[in-house]
Amino acid sequence: MEMPLPDAAILSAKARIVARLRGVLPADAVIDDLTELRAYECDALTAYRCPPLAAVLPRTTEEVSAVLRACWEEGVPVVPRGSGTSLAGGALPTADSVILGVARMNAVIETDYDNRFIRVQAGRTNLSVSGAVEAEGFFYAPDPSSQLACAIAGNIAMNSGGAHCLKYGVTTNNLLGVTLVKMDGTVVTLGGPWGEASGIDLLGVVCGSEGQLGVVTEAWLRILPKPEGARPVLVGFNSNEVAGACVADIIRAGLLPVAIEFMDRPCIRATEAFAKAGYPDCEALLIIEVEGSEAEISEQLTRIRQIAMAHDPVEFREAADEDQAKRIWLGRKSAFGAMGQINDYMCLDGTIPVSSLPLVLRRIGEMSVEFGLDVGNVFHAGDGNMHPLILFDANKPGDLEKCEAFGAEILKLCVEVGGCLTGEHGVGIEKRDLMAVQFAAADMEAQMRVKDVFDPKWLLNPAKVFPLATSAARRAG
Amino acid sequence: MRPETEAELVEAIAGASGPLLVRGGGTRTIGRPVGEVLETSGLAGVEMYEPGALTLVVRAGTALAEVKALLAGERQRLSFEVPDLRGLLGREGVSSIGGVVAANASGPRRVQVGACRDALLGVRFVDGAGNVVKNGGRVMKNVTGYDLVKLLAGSHGTLGVLSEVSFKVQAQPEAEATLVIEGLADAEGLAVLRKALGSPYDISGAAREFGRSLVRVEGMTGSVAYRAGQLRALMAGDVMMREGADSAALWRRVRDVAAFAGRPGAVWRLAVVPTAAAAVLAAAGGEVGGGEVGGEAVWDWGGGLVWLLAPEGRAEAVRAAVAGRGHATLIRGEGAPVFPPEAPEVAALGAGLRERFDPRGILNRGMMG
Numbered sequence: 065m066e067m068p069l070p071d072a073a074i075l076s077a078k079a080r081i082v083a084r085l086r087g088v089l090p091a092d093a094v095i096d097d098l099t100e101l102r103a104y105e106c107d108a109l110t111a112y113r114c115p116p117l118a119a120v121l122p123r124t125t126e127e128v129s130a131v132l133r134a135c136w137e138e139g140v141p142v143v144p145r146g147s148g149t150s151l152a153g154g155a156l157p158t159a160d161s162v163i164l165g166v167a168r169m170n171a172v173i174e175t176d177y178d179n180r181f182i183r184v185q186a187g188r189t190n191l192s193v194s195g196a197v198e199a200e201g202f203f204y205a206p207d208p209s210s211q212l213a214c215a216i217a218g219n220i221a222m223n224s225g226g227a228h229c230l231k232y233g234v235t236t237n238n239l240l241g242v243t244l245v246k247m248d249g250t251v252v253t254l255g256g257p258w259g260e261a262s263g264i265d266l267l268g269v270v271c272g273s274e275g276q277l278g279v280v281t282e283a284w285l286r287i288l289p290k291p292e293g294a295r296p297v298l299v300g301f302n303s304n305e306v307a308g309a310c311v312a313d314i315i316r317a318g319l320l321p322v323a324i325e326f327m328d329r330p331c332i333r334a335t336e337a338f339a340k341a342g343y344p345d346c347e348a349l350l351i352i353e354v355e356g357s358e359a360e361i362s363e364q365l366t367r368i369r370q371i372a373m374a375h376d377p378v379e380f381r382e383a384a385d386e387d388q389a390k391r392i393w394l395g396r397k398s399a400f401g402a403m404g405q406i407n408d409y410m411c412l413d414g415t416i417p418v419s420s421l422p423l424v425l426r427r428i429g430e431m432s433v434e435f436g437l438d439v440g441n442v443f444h445a446g447d448g449n450m451h452p453l454i455l456f457d458a459n460k461p462g463d464l465e466k467c468e469a470f471g472a473e474i475l476k477l478c479v480e481v482g483g484c485l486t487g488e489h490g491v492g493i494e495k496r497d498l499m500a501v502q503f504a505a506a507d508m509e510a511q512m513r514v515k516d517v518f519d520p521k522w523l524l525n526p527a528k529v530f531p532l533a534t535s536a537a538r539r540a541g
Numbered sequence: 542m543r544p545e546t547e548a549e550l551v552e553a554i555a556g557a558s559g560p561l562l563v564r565g566g567g568t569r570t571i572g573r574p575v576g577e578v579l580e581t582s583g584l585a586g587v588e589m590y591e592p593g594a595l596t597l598v599v600r601a602g603t604a605l606a607e608v609k610a611l612l613a614g615e616r617q618r619l620s621f622e623v624p625d626l627r628g629l630l631g632r633e634g635v636s637s638i639g640g641v642v643a644a645n646a647s648g649p650r651r652v653q654v655g656a657c658r659d660a661l662l663g664v665r666f667v668d669g670a671g672n673v674v675k676n677g678g679r680v681m682k683n684v685t686g687y688d689l690v691k692l693l694a695g696s697h698g699t700l701g702v703l704s705e706v707s708f709k710v711q712a713q714p715e716a717e718a719t720l721v722i723e724g725l726a727d728a729e730g731l732a733v734l735r736k737a738l739g740s741p742y743d744i745s746g747a748a749r750e751f752g753r754s755l756v757r758v759e760g761m762t763g764s765v766a767y768r769a770g771q772l773r774a775l776m777a778g779d780v781m782m783r784e785g786a787d788s789a790a791l792w793r794r795v796r797d798v799a800a801f802a803g804r805p806g807a808v809w810r811l812a813v814v815p816t817a818a819a820a821v822l823a824a825a826g827g828e829v830g831g832g833e834v835g836g837e838a839v840w841d842w843g844g845g846l847v848w849l850l851a852p853e854g855r856a857e858a859v860r861a862a863v864a865g866r867g868h869a870t871l872i873r874g875e876g877a878p879v880f881p882p883e884a885p886e887v888a889a890l891g892a893g894l895r896e897r898f899d900p901r902g903i904l905n906r907g908m909m910g
Contacts, residue, residue, distance in 0.1 A: 178735050179815050201741070223684045234682065236691065237659045252886045258867040259845045260656070260812040262881045263909065264700070264891045265645070268658060268691025272684050289741045312593035318616070318712025356743075360764040367761075415680040418594045447681040448594075487682035495685070502685055503675075510674040510898070511687040517893035529686065 065112055065153070065493045068527050068539065070160035074117065074140055081138055082118050085162070088130035093168075095119040104145065104163045108210075109153040109494055111464055116143065116157035123168045125243055125251060125281040132279065133249030135162055139541075141523050142247065144275035146218025147189065149210040151411055152492025154222060154274055154528060164279060166217045172196050173282060181240055181257045182287050186217035186280045190224075193285060202287040205232035208488070209400070220280050223272030225488035230446035231322040231355075232288070234488065236271040243282035244270060247519040257284050269514055274490050275525045277518040291355035294322065296392045297365060299372045300346040300379035304328065307348035308421035310375045311445045314352070315418070319367060324446035325351040325396050328425065331403070331440035331453070332395070338402035341395035344379040350445065351396055399442045400453070406438075407455040410467050414478030415487035418448045427477055428452055435470040437463075449487035450478065476501050491529045499531055508534055545583035547665070547673060547704045553579060554702065555671030560906040563698035565602060565640030568633075569626045571872055572697065572879045574905040581639050584704055589679070592617060595710050596662070596679050601639025601703035608638050612710055620711035621657045622648030622792070628802035630873055639703040645695030648796040649746040649757070652738060652842050658694035660709050666693055666701035669899025679707045692894070698905040700898040714759035718769040719746070719788040722754040724778045728819045730754040733776055734843040735815055740775060742768040747843040748795040754778075755791055800839050801850045807874030809859050811847040813867030818844030824862035825849060848872075880909050 074081070082096045095101060101115040117140070122128045135142050141161040148155050157163050166187035174183040177200050184193055190211040193204040207226035208214055214224070220242065225234040232238070241255030254270060255261035261268075270277050301307040311324055327335070327349045336343055343349060354364040365382060372380055383389035395402075403409045416424050425441060432439045443451040452474055456467035475485045475495065479502045485495045499508060508530055515522065515538075522538045542561075544550040554561065560576030584602035591597075592615040599608060605623060612618050623646050625636065640646075642664070647656035654660070663677030676689035693700060722733055727749070734747040737756045746757030756776075758768045773780050783791060794800065801808055813821050822838050839848040851859065856877030863869045868881035883891065891909070895902070 176816075177739060180738060223688065225682055229682070233655060233659060234684075236688065237655050250886050252890070253884065254887065256867075258812045258814050259842065262812070262868040262870070263883055263887065264894060265658060265691045265695050266887065266890055268694070269688055271691075272688045289739055291743075292741050315595060316593045316712075318714070320712075356764060357767060359767055360761070363761050363763045415682045417591065417596065417680055419591060444682070449682040482678070483680045484678050484683040484685045486685050487680070488684055490684050491686065499686065506672045507675050508686070510668065510672070510676070510689060513897040514687055514689070514692070514894065517890060517897060 066532060067114065067158055067493070068532065070158055074160040078117055081140055084134050084138065085118060085120055085131060088134055089120060089122060089127055093121045093123070093127070095121070104157060104165070107145070107148040107150040107153060107155040109151055109156065109492065111458070112153055112156055112493065114157055114159055116161050116163040117159060119163040119165060121165045121168050125245060128164065128245045128279055128281050129249040129251055131164060132245055132247055136248045136521065136523060139521070139523065141526050143525050144217070144221065144279045146187065146215030146221065147213045149214040150218065150222065150490065150492055152486070152490045152494040154218070154490050154492040156493055158527065166215060166279070166281065169281060176257065177202065179257060180287050181284050183257070183282060183284045184216060186220065186283055187215050190214050190216060190219055197287050201290050203290050204285055204287055205238050206235045216283055216285070217280050220271050220283060221273065221275040222488070222490035225449065227323045227325060227444060230324060230444065231320055236268060238286045239267065239271055240284040240286055242267060242270060242280045242284070244278040244280050246278045247521065247524045252278070255284065274492065274529050276515055276529060278524070292357045293361060294353055294355045295361050295365070295383050296351050296353040296389055297368065297383065298343070298379065298381040298392045299350045299352065299377045300344040301348045301375065301377050302346055304348045304425045305422040306375050307350055308418070310350065310372055311421070312418055313371045314368060315446065317367065317371060319364060321352045321354050321364070321368070321446065323351070323353040324444070326441070326443050326445035327396065327399065328441040330438060331399055331442045334406055334440055335395040335399050335402040338405050339395050339398040341391055343395050346378045351392055396442065403440055403453045403455065408458040409453045409455050410471055412450065412452045412454070412471050412474055413487050413489040414450050414475045414483055414485055416448045416450060416478050416481050416483035418445065420481040420483070421445070421448070424450070424477060424481060428474055431470060431473055435466055437467055437470055447487070448483065472498055493528055496529060497531050499529070512538060542577065543580040543583045547584070547667070550584065550667050550702060550704055551671050551673060554667050554669065557903055560903045563702050563905050565637030565643070566604070566634040568636040569630070569640055569644050569646060571870070572905070572908040574908040576903065576906060579702065581702065582635070582637060587611060588705065596707065597710050598663070598679055598705065598707040599638055600705050601637065601642070603638050605636040605638055605641060616713045617710045618713050619708060620650060620654040620660050622650040622796055623657070624648050625797045629798045629808060638706060642694050642703055642706050643696065643698050649748055649792055649841050652747055653743065653745040654711070658691050661690050661694050661706060662709055663707040664690050664693050664703055665705035666703045668701040669901055669904045674701065677707070681709050697908050699895055699909050700904070702904065716762045716765040717757060717759040717785065717788045718765050719783045719791055720756045720769060720772055720776065721781045721783055721791070722756070722776055722778045723752065725754060729777070731815070731818055731840060731844045733778070734840070736775060737772055738843045740772065742772055746792055746795070749840040750795060750800050755795065757788065757792060795839060795841055798839055798848045800837070801848065804850060806850045807853045807855070808872045809849040809851060810870045810872045811849060811863050811867055813845060813847060813863055815842070815844035817866040818847055821862050821866065822847060822849065825851065825855070825859045
């Protein structure tokens with residue numbers, strides 16, 4: 065993945081720039097030591113690394129504003145960083161950039177159960193937002209699988225989803241307002257606890273803009289009362305087609321499970337070897353979770369069972385208690401870890417229309433043979449968000465490149481059948497150069513115009529999202 | 542002008558010599574845009590409907606009624622309960638789906654499923670320079686590039702003219718029931734709504750009009766009966782239950798603000814923090830009438846949305862009342878800006894976007910900001 069060459073003038077001015085940052089931040093909030101900067105050289109897309117010029121860890125909106133203003137005046141690019149869990153390289157620095165980490169901004173500012181919102185500093189981790197309201201019977205719905213570590217700031221930047229978004233939506237559907245600092249240091253409030261932003265929906269375009277429009281320092285989030293209970297069922301099928309048809313029938317019947325997860329045979333076998341969850345050895349497996357009271361759960365499961373039985377499953381397993389429920393989820397939750405035991409892997413997240421599921425899985429299987437790389441599929445079937453995991457050996461010369469080429473072919477296929485390159489991970493650098501597969505020049509131009517308004521000098525996270533050649537003139541200033 | 546294809550729409554916009562007043566059916570236009578009328582009703586037709594994937598793609602000029610009928614044929618619907626404001630605004634005409642999107646028109650179910658913008662999966666539009674732009678798509682999860690879909694929803698035709706929109710649709714529920722709670726003063730009647738919304742019973746409507754609080758649940762038959770029963774036990778006051786078509790009729794009234802149709806006065810739409818709903822009205826009303834209210838309200842979204850009928854010419858009092866706890870839009874009336882004032886740094890961003898998407902400033906000039 066190509067990154068722009070660092071600006072030599074900035075590299076040679078490091079001492080002055082660092083001194084300027086120290087002038088606006090407490091001493092412990094500026095890192096310029098090369099060894100310490102290693103911690104910021106990559107995010108969860110670990111194949112690409114580059115230590116930044118410096119890293120700053122502000123504690124307040126005012127400090128963020130001061131840092132951005134200083135960098136804006138110096139013409140230094142800034143790469144915002146939540147917890148560094150991006151799988152797309154969203155927080156990958158360049159050698160001439162300053163990493164702005166929001167990890168120290170993790171306070172809860174206000175909880176309001178009567179109006180059902182929480183206001184937090186954006187460095188707070190996703191799971192700890194739910195943790196803060198749990199005792200009162202509330203939760204924050206978006207639940208990316210990295211939720212223990214990932215920050216709300218990153219969730220907003222990438223518009224993160226999760227397993228339960230089939231019912232509850234993704235970040236943008238649960239975000240009420242933000243405090244945003246623009247690259248020139250201006251502090252802007254968009255939306256608020258009143259649930260509907262006024263004017264043009266700037267909040268809507270900020271969410272998912274991958275840290276390119278501003279740095280979100282605080283957020284108002286919608287919290288929801290927890291359901292009375294939840295229960296998963298596991299259904300195994302001997303064909304991907306049939307499993308896909310079963311998913312369509314459930315949706316068609318008007319049922320609204322909170323999650324419908326899908327695993328294919330390679331993934332089932334890998335997780336069985338690793339986690340021993342007791343899954344059947346079949347071609348496709350669905351985990352379907354429903355919520356409500358005991359009576360409501362059984363009403364829904366009765367219907368789901370009827371629908372599933374019509375497709376002749378090899379197994380239909382209902383969790384009788386909490387322990388069995390955990391076992392049903394165990395394999396799914398350890399899928400990534402299990403694949404990681406076998407080899408290095410690359411995780412894609414293109415989305416496809418649910419109706420194209422059988423075709424896409426068949427084509428991925430064929431491509432796996434062509435490229436000579438194994439692939440396992442685990443994904444959110446209810447909304448068509450795929451997660452093919454391509455296995456490769458990072459120590460084998462050429463394997464990463466082969467894996468990336470395979471990944472690109474899968475994503476092109478997703479677009480071809482009417483889907484998109486990324487459903488919840490974001491473009492970052494990983495899918496940057498594939499944007500033209502999905503978008504015409506005018507489509508990207510329209511998006512870049514939005515950045516022109518928020519960040520006219522193109523200093524915030526500049527080498528991401530758009531193909532380098534497409535954004536070159538703007539980045540050159 | 543009435544283009545019938547996207548190419549004709551491009552021509553109409555690129556070739557325009559002055560401002561264009563963009564109009565679907567003209568049934569919900571607010572603001573006072575000027576210019577030659579550009580009607581979108583010629584851009585009609587269904588591109589794709591996949592009931593099994595809950596996905597609908599239609600051209601933007603398609604009549605809302607046609608969309609609803611198509612979905613109803615498969616026992617599905619638009620989730621966000623589009624208000625019909627013709628009675629309130631005294632308009633005739635055929636509401637278009639593009640107009641719904643341009644206004645982000647969203648009804649009572651917003652408390653459960655979100656607004657129009659939350660169900661909108663993709664758009665195609667022609668910007669003010671005549672460029673065709675597509676964004677989003679037809680799949681439910683999509684974070685590829687910036688979300689211009691949200692930007693276009695609620696932009697009232699000022700950033701571009703929609704040519705195609707796609708939605709995530711919803712299955713019609715088996716059953717619905719509404720608890721009608723009478724005999725409570727406004728403050729308690731609104732507190733009941735918040736209590737219901739804070740319960741685990743998945744409320745799909747929480748409104749108050751004519752001194753009655755309404756709480757709706759929808760879903761599978763057994764589940765609706767269970768939740769209605771649980772909610773009833775939570776409520777004080779006289780509680781009655783309305784089901785099926787009776788329940789639906791109650792919500793059509795709330796959705797369309799039927800209470801204020803045909804009555805004189807200005808109509809305001811206030812988005813506020815729900816606990817401030819009663820105080821905001823008292824503040825606005827205290828100024829307005831000198832009496833206890835001087836205006837009347839229909840509350841929706843658990844108090845987060847206040848429809849206020851007030852005498853004309855009281856904009857300052859109304860806007861002062863919501864300051865710091867929400868904002869007020871003038872839906873019907875004269876003598877004040879329609880859209881809420883914005884902080885200068887926010888207004889600058891909006892103006893910057895309009896300038897770049899419509900460099901000549903010809904689309905619905907004078908509508909927003």
